[in-house]
Amino acid sequence: MSAGRPAALPAAGYVLPQRLFVGESECRVRVFPEDGGPPADIDLMVLPVSRELREWLAVAALGATGPGGPRRSVASALDILSILKRFTRYLATLQRPPTRPDQLGRVHVDGFILAGGKWVHRDLGSLRSMLRFAPDPPVEFWARLAQAAVPKSDGAVRSYSEAEFRRITKTAREQLRAAARRIRRAREVLRWWRSGQIERGDRAGWEQGWLLDYLDRHGDVPRQVDGRGRDVPTALVMRHGGPNTVIGNLHLDYADVAAAAVLLLCLTGQNLRVIDTATTNHHRPDAHAGGPATAVIELVKPQYR
Structure with missing residues (x-):
């Protein structure tokens, strides 16, 4: 010892x-x-x-x-x-x-x-x-x-059944897998655009590549000031589905983040506050050697009384 x-x-x-x-x-x-x-x-x-x-x-x-x-x-x-x-x-x-x-x-x-x-x-x-x-x-x-104590309510409190828990977990996984596919596809389009593989003749494809490049470099969509002095997305952004759609091509949207939080709750058994304050500090015990990808994340769980 x-x-x-x-x-x-x-x-x-x-x-x-x-x-x-x-x-x-x-x-x-x-x-x-x-x-x-x-x-x-x-x-x-x-x-x-x-x-x-x-x-x-x-x-x-x-x-x-x-x-x-x-x-x-x-x-x-x-x-x-x-x-x-x-x-x-x-x-x-x-x-x-x-x-x-x-x-x-x-x-x-x-x-x-x-x-x-x-x-x-x-x-x-x-x-x-x-x-x-x-x-x-x-x-x-x-x-x-x-x-002092508060009387219990008449309504019975119950946990999710095993079937309900599996269904929730399955839905969260599907949401995140769909987000991963969406972001990978957009990253591929961005790579093609930057390497000149998308011609200007393909107007929709070229505009999408340009927007993805702008988003990747600036962290936001192109914007302009309208007649009322408001900062609004350009017509090009609106033509491609609006800022939420364009940003969602390279980043998780609100539904994706919610699904990630739910999946972490289901897989770790921790409460939401612990998940919300989790850090990104980690190390890779797999050493990027080509086997199953694993990461150990630093987590602090305060004790609340």
Whole structure:
């Protein structure tokens, strides 16, 4: 068994960066993601509550996004703002909304549940996970939040059957295979056009090759400014099916990307957030040696509580 190696330590004189910024005109938390990416700020000034309550929630967000918290990726950290918006917007609708943390009580948890909303079941767990980092949460409020739950709906929830799962996977594969054929055909036309194999006498073919070349070089279709000052595709683009069709010759369209996401969900068993934040960093264990093409992709799966 390998003895491993010591973890890297900060250099002498290292000072933790400031993460909490509060004042008359700001209330934000800076998040440094665990994957080493650029920091992001959670701006809590948008919360419709008093300054004292807002800063109390900011301390909770600070702990939840810190090294010991459950939200250490940018995506999960920024989700905090959506959760707090829903909770504080409910508080703002009350005849006497709380203005200090010690004014929060069990009635505010019950009212939030009764206010409903499709996210309330998820929000309760997220508030529990987050507000445990808040300083001195009110006893009555915390006791109710700790055991709060949303009654299950009468409708039964079921997974896709094996046949349905196979049908979904098959449809996604067919969509992506069709996209691959479409893009390969267009790449072949582009190669012919660039090598001079398409004569100007073949007007449609030559125009298609020219558009593909323009798209490949510029990442967009040719455009012009119309009489209203709008940036619109040229008549040539419209003659060949419009910008979506032309761009789709060399790139995946929305339906293709959706099919790719569905197929990745089906094949990996990961949730959508993990797939959405997956990187393109990879290595090729096949070494391009001519056997089955394989790639190992770097994937980070944050744990959400």
